[in-house]
Amino acid sequence: MDLTGLREEYGRGGLDLPDLADDPIEMFERWLRQSLEAGVHEPNAMVVSTVSADGRPSSRTVLLKGVGPDGFVFYTNHASRKGEELAVNPRCALLFPWYVLERQVRVEGVATALDDAEVEAYFHSRPRGAQLGAWASEQSRPVRSRADLAAAYARAHERFGDDGPVPVPPTWGGYRVAPETVEFWQGRPSRMHDRLVYRRDGEGWAVVRLAP
Numbered sequence: 001m002d003l004t005g006l007r008e009e010y011g012r013g014g015l016d017l018p019d020l021a022d023d024p025i026e027m028f029e030r031w032l033r034q035s036l037e038a039g040v041h042e043p044n045a046m047v048v049s050t051v052s053a054d055g056r057p058s059s060r061t062v063l064l065k066g067v068g069p070d071g072f073v074f075y076t077n078h079a080s081r082k083g084e085e086l087a088v089n090p091r092c093a094l095l096f097p098w099y100v101l102e103r104q105v106r107v108e109g110v111a112t113a114l115d116d117a118e119v120e121a122y123f124h125s126r127p128r129g130a131q132l133g134a135w136a137s138e139q140s141r142p143v144r145s146r147a148d149l150a151a152a153y154a155r156a157h158e159r160f161g162d163d164g165p166v167p168v169p170p171t172w173g174g175y176r177v178a179p180e181t182v183e184f185w186q187g188r189p190s191r192m193h194d195r196l197v198y199r200r201d202g203e204g205w206a207v208v209r210l211a212p
Contacts, residue, residue, distance in 0.1 A: 011187075012102045023198070023204075024182035035103075046072075053088045058080065062074045072179070075123075075173065079171040080140040092110075102189070105185070106185065118170060123166075131154075134168075135156040136149065136153040179200070183210070194209075197209075
């Protein structure tokens, strides 16, 4: 398959210093709202990249479930590969790929585990099926077949039934990624893209432009 000629010319807009908000979280929320208004499919989908103890990187898509001055929040199983890697090295990267807007946001920071109260509040806001699925799936562990997954879900359903509270699984939780750098990337013609990066500078932020 020849992919050498497969490309798009970007030209939806530009990004310059006067366009930026005072801090990266405010700027991120602005772009997130614009992605919602543009009908981007799952605009809160983000790629989380972690590194193992022996230096092997891995990436996967999860859903952003909160953002604020303290950082970016997502939930997962602490016993998953990403959870095990974050326990060894909490430094990670996030990527929001808003292709239809010719934009991406890149975040580098440090993840910390959420407290039990925050985890429990979010877990019980999920659809019941997702709550049962968290009990049925030993995330990132080998499973013999789809039938075995279905059987595990059936056991969780039998255990907790159709109503009443489902407790949070002991290995299930979440993380808040405190950003150290946040890059806003806007596609431009001739691959002369705009890349503006907020970098932590004491209690505030410094902004630099990077060459594409």
